Amino acid sequence: MKVKALRLRDFRNIAGLEIEPCETVNIIYGENAQGKTNLIEALWLFSGMKSFRGAKDAELVRFGAERAGLSLRFESGGREQEAKLTVTNRRTASLNGVGLSSPTGLIRQFRAVVFAPSFLSIVQSGPGERRRFLDTAVCQTLPAYPKILTEYQRLLKQRNAALRDPKAESRLEELLDVLDIQLAAAAETVAKARIGYLEKLSPAAEAVYEGLSGGREAISFLYRTRFGNDNGTYLEQLAAHRRTDILSRTTNVGPHRDDLEICISGASARLYGSQGQQRSAALSMKLAEAAVLHNETGEQPVILLDDVMSELDARRQDYVLNHIEDRQVFITCCDPENFKRLTGGRTFFVKEGSVF
Ligand SMILES: Nc1ncnc2c1ncn2[C@@H]1O[C@H](COP(=O)(O)OP(=O)(O)OP(=O)(O)O)[C@@H](O)[C@H]1O
Ligand SMILES: [Mg+2]
Structure with missing residues (x-):
């Protein structure tokens, strides 16, 4: 996947620009x-997803303008394609001149992976962010997964309603x-899919982290069920916690409570990691996500790195700049x-919204 040209009109603070990266x-x-x-955000929107800043569509249109127009020429699967987006208080998309019923039609056409500073929460905040990361990533590689997850959530809701x-x-x-019995079966399927993805992600993330730290530190991951991985199946855990569940009127065990532990040289990155280590951990997970996508689809996604350089020392910056082999990368920085x-x-x- 390679971006050939990006053209923007009335997007955020950009009145008009054209770049050929x-x-x-x-x-x-x-x-x-x-x-x-704003430039990184514009590129990301061609992935068919919402803005990684959580912006509403109307916020993307330049103050005072009626609509924003974005156009991207890119190479994918060996051929050149053109995607266009028009943004008002909603987004419409076209691919090679054919209108799409929804911008999500661009998913799987233009693939990108974005790292923004907010992604540091994967390391720093509670388990919810990490579960979301896993679930989103699994969706990209296992098309049946959204259905599996919805079924688990339906059963969980039913059980909580009964409680x-x-x-x-x-x-x-x-x-x-x-x-x-039903909930435990769905729970096993969800956990198996997440662990399966993690088994693909881990070696790639380990390699990136090793490169970033010059081999001085190692990253590792552990999928952790709420009450320890050695305490039996989900069905046994549900049985063991039934009393607590009845008293608290909610289900206390299951994939909705599981966590992904991220460790650097054996210690929790969330509890003990330095700023640079936490940033390196999050970055290596994103680059590993790209490696998994490459393996699964045969195509390298475009890498978008917003503000990744701050807090990284010279060695780590050098790795980011010069070791992201045969991928197209966009990196923002101030200095x-x-x-x-x-x-x-x-x-x-x-x-001021123009590129020189
Ligand atoms: N819809 C909009 N219309 C006009 N200007 C906008 C709009 N949305 C955002 N801006 C402006 O775009 C400017 C640049 O935003 P952007 O986030 O791209 O900055 P940046 O170069 O990444 O800066 P930093 O180094 O601080 O991250 C901001 O000053 C903001 O006010
Ligand atoms: Mg910025």
Whole structure:
């Protein structure tokens, strides 16, 4: 996957621009609030997903303008394609001149992986973020997964409703006997899919992290069920926690409570990691996500790295700049010092929404 040209009109603070990036590393630099992240955001929107900043569509249109127009020429599967997006208070998309019923039609056409500073929450915050990461990533590689996850959530909701229903009290145990068998089966399927994905992600992330740290540190992952991995199956766990569940009127075990533990040289990255280590961990997971996508689809996704350089030392910056082999990368940064170690590639200077 290679971006050949990007054209923007009335997008965020960008009145109009056209860039032709190179096929390797593209550096987008400039002072704060000039439009660097806006450029990355524009590229990301062609993945068919929502803005990684959680922006509403209307917020993407330049103040005072009626609509934003984005157009992308890219190479995928050996042929050149053109995608277009028009944004008002909603988005419409076309691919090679044919209108799509929804921008999500671009998913699987243009593939990108984005790292934004907010992704650090994968390391820093609670387990919910990590479960979401796993679930989204599994969806990309296992098309049946959304259905599996929805089924688990449906059964979980049903079980929680039964736990809360005073009318169900007299036959609650019988009801749970039946529900628990179904819920446990769905739970095993969800966990198996997540662990399966993690087994593909881990070796790729380990390799990136080793490169980033110059072999001084190692990253490792562990899928952790709420009450320890050695305490039997989900069905046994549900049975063991039935009393607690009845008292607390909610289901305390299952994939909705599981976590993904991220460790650096054996210690929890969340509890003990330094800023640079946490950033390196999150970055290696994103680059590993790209490696898995490449293996599964045969196509390298475009890598978008917003503000990844800050907090990384010279060695780690050098790795980011010069070791993301045969992929096209876009990196934003403020300080030109950050890319003086770049060999090859192209640089774009952004000022007040224009590129020089
Ligand atoms: N819809 C919009 N219309 C006009 N300007 C906008 C719109 N949305 C955002 N902006 C402006 O775009 C500017 C640049 O935003 P952007 O996030 O790209 O900056 P940046 O270059 O990444 O800066 P930083 O280095 O601080 O991350 C901001 O000043 C913001 O006010
Ligand atoms: Mg920015």
